[in-house]
Amino acid sequence: MTTQDESLPYDLGRRRLFQAIGAAGVATALPMLPAQAQQREAPAQAYIFFNAAEATFIEAAVARLIPKDATGPGALEAGVPNYIDKQLAGAWGAGERLYRSGPWQPGAPTQGYQLPFTPAELFRNAIRALNQKHAGFATLMPKEQDAFLDALQKSKEDLGGVPSNVFFESLLEVTIEGFFADPVYGGNKDMTPWKMIGFPGAYADFYEYVDKYNIAYTAPPTSLAQDANGRIHIHIEPKRK
């Protein structure tokens, strides 16, 4: 059975695989998921980086990293998987502003990241290894998922060349980013995370408030991409002539 786990360059392999196998073949090519995992509250996504197995893992993982609970919506509801997908597919994922010359040597913790992987490669390698070695994360009960993530955070198990703690830390960082970045980047849906903490967002003029102590600033937050009607535009609409 052909799986999505084969090492194909992502920009070629996935699409060609679908074309070659056809729709019916795609159904057999995907890992079988229990019905309960498919009923997750995931918003409909068009992933451009993640294949289906990766997406399944990411959605399940971020849903535990920042869960929906009594405090409010979590990372899944906020569109964090979409954010991570677009980041990994973009310049940051491809290694912009990352010094990528060798030789690569392991270093001390104070010396920081020394792996040869771009963020995209790191995620791809680690999730592939995870899905191979510990398949079915998405099918575990939440408590078991938490224990799994906890182990991921603490161990240094090699995941396709990525120590699991490095992968975990990277995943947690992009999850928090996606939760709190401007919604123009595809996460922080409806600015709900900002509303939860009371952060006002992109438009910011507080000259008249800064010396009025202890006020409750409850005006709705604003995105840098919102228009006069409060609608946030992820896509740029050209002005009609």
Next chain:
Amino acid sequence: MKLLFLLLLLPLSAVGQPLLVQGCAGCHGAQGEGNASEGAPRIAGQPQAYLERQLAAFADGRRENGVMTPIARQLTPEQRTALSTYYSDLRARAGKSSPPAAANARGRALATRGDRALNVQACQSCHGPGGTGFGNVNPYLAGLDRRYLEMALGEWKSGSRKTDPSQQMNQIASNLGDADIKALAAYFASQPLPQPATTATQKPPRIGAPDERTRPGTATTPRAGTGVTGGEPSGSQGPGGSGTK
């Protein structure tokens, strides 16, 4: 009209809000939509603190207007609060206004980008997306009357309007020539009015317990805290680009 308004004010304690509003409506319209021919701007849906400040300013001279000055001087602070709250809660709706002005590239550029040579920043940074206002102090400009906006910028420029403690408006207006003032006024006049329930200025929640202490050292301190626990600075081991610490 002015005399009628003043007569309505006389039995102050017995007169409830609606009668005061009738006085305002004479010039500012039944729904606070303004009356361009009277030079009375649209006030419906403007932030409450902004409106209140204008009334106070007319009373104490920070703004000067032959019609508004005597009216404002007759109002008590409580009445100013009540009136500004009433009009802030109204929804801005289309009403009589000057003929729609053509949107213009220069006005749009100044509003969204500013002008380097003139030392002028984009209006939207304080006045919100599309000039729909920000917070409880920065008014919406979208859909206001073009001539009123020109007059307002002129007042900022001449210094006769002193209602901006940051002096940004005075600085900005003094950097703008007459043609740019006209372009900006025309641009904002042509923008759609803020829509109900979707913008920051529509029914803005009261910002704060109004607690206008500005003198340092007068802040209340909550009860004394408890123990000191140590924490460790930490750092990222991932491919980063996050610098979350």
Next chain:
Amino acid sequence: MATRLKETDVVMLGVGLVGSIVGRELTKAGLEVVGLERGEPRFTVPDFQAPAMHDELRYSIRKSLMMDAAKETYTFRNSANQTALPMRRIQGFLPGTGLGGSAVHWNGQTYRFHDADFRMRTLANERYGKDFLGPEYTFQDWGVSYADLEPYYDRFEYLLGVSGKAGNVQGKKIPGGNVLEEPRSREYPTRPMKEPYGSAMFRKAAEGLGYHPFTQPSSNLSEPYTNPEGMTLNTCMFCGYCERYGCEHFAKASPQTVVLPVLLKDPKFTLRTGCQVQRINLDSSGRNATGVTYIDSQGREFEQPARLVVVGLFALNNVRMLLLSKIGAPYDPATGKGVVGRNYSYQTTSGVNVFYDENTNINPFMRSGASGTLIADFVSDNFDHAKLGFLGGGYIGEVMSHGRPIEFHPTPPGTPSWGSEWKKAVVRHYNHTAVVSTHGSSISTRYNYLDLDPTYKDAWGQPLMRMTFDFPDNDIKLSAFITERAAEIAKAMGGKQIVASPRKRPYTSTQYQSTHNTGGTIMGLDRSTSVLNRYCQSWDVPNVFVIGASCYPQNASYNPTGTVGALAYWAADAIINKYIRSPGPLLS
């Protein structure tokens, strides 16, 4: 093959804060100046406008205004028995790039150093004895005193329009200002900034403990101001997007808002951007610079001949430029010989979180980059060190500058780093936490230094610079002491829980602490222990001047930018009034 250009009077390396000021002074004096900047031009309009500028992901996290590590970075190790590895992502500090340099994205915190900083060795010896610290500490006198620099601090502050309240004008103490400061000749150009809630609580707590709190001096202005160059700045609107961002309001003093437009209009100044200087060229004697070689953004190599070379890059890059150009003997920690790269230091920071009840709204997003309240009671030698066993000091203050949530979401110790409990704690504490910071000096040692890396190279094939650094014992003791004092004040601020985090070893390059990298091309009176004389002129190559925080023999308690500006005017003055009249070594 390099294309040789027409000779100019002066080639200015870097058009940031130093390049803009020195470029302006030298062109005013009639010299032709070519300014070479590796980055791109950018201006308040359109590049710094809101709301696009208020994008935490792009500017704080992806660091879009900073140096691109893909092309050049630094290698790092804590000590010489490690192999230095590249900072593949520069997390620990924020070297700027582009027109205006780091002064575009700085926080605007502007101070003057103390005489005890400039004459640290002499005064510490007098007060504490010459063996107070061990021989591994290489702190030195600068060769200038506070009195020498006072007029230049004044010039710089009036260029920027710094907002503040003087505490000592010509010896007269003025309550409300920093009564512990060195005497200033006059008041600040603009009045002090508004005081936010957390800072006001700090002030009250500090006063109650007998300290002398004062408002943080700010180069994000409190009111409109027109400077001596005719440039007008506006009022800071406390948007909370200061450090790492350009200012949309013309309120932050940056080269673009204080001097560049005037400079760029001067036909004697030629700006070239996208130009990566490879080295300063020397003649066969090795004692005279003939100009520089640079590669432009199209990869073409040029030689720019010049009679005078002024190096005004980001501090670390000043050091690297001299190393690559072989100007001055590189420092070798094993022998203690050599000077270039010697006395690298940093800043010793720490923090105390104050967690409040849910009814106390700190509103951290309503801030300017410099709108805090602090005390100088433990700055420099303002207190008696005799029984403390360390030298140096730091300020303590509530100097929060933002509440941007990706960077700032404090939780008490014991909170898990993810999950429901984490989220609950973030929501509970985000708007109810104040941070008291300490900002401590950084003493120089034999072991902390800069040199060229033997292995790793930049995109142009040149060696990266290697940083060998860890906090010395002196500074760890300093941080422990100052952080305890900070915690005492924090406890009096009325929170429910205080969490103090004094600085510990090892220094990690993975956590942002400060962009105050200093030293490496230090100034001094003795050419065997310094790279530059007191006029920032190279001892070895008299037609090379190096200006910036790389000149500092050790770093002091306060932020370094005020002194960078003073040195820029000081050195420009020396060039115009001494060097040009009689080119050659200004001191024998």
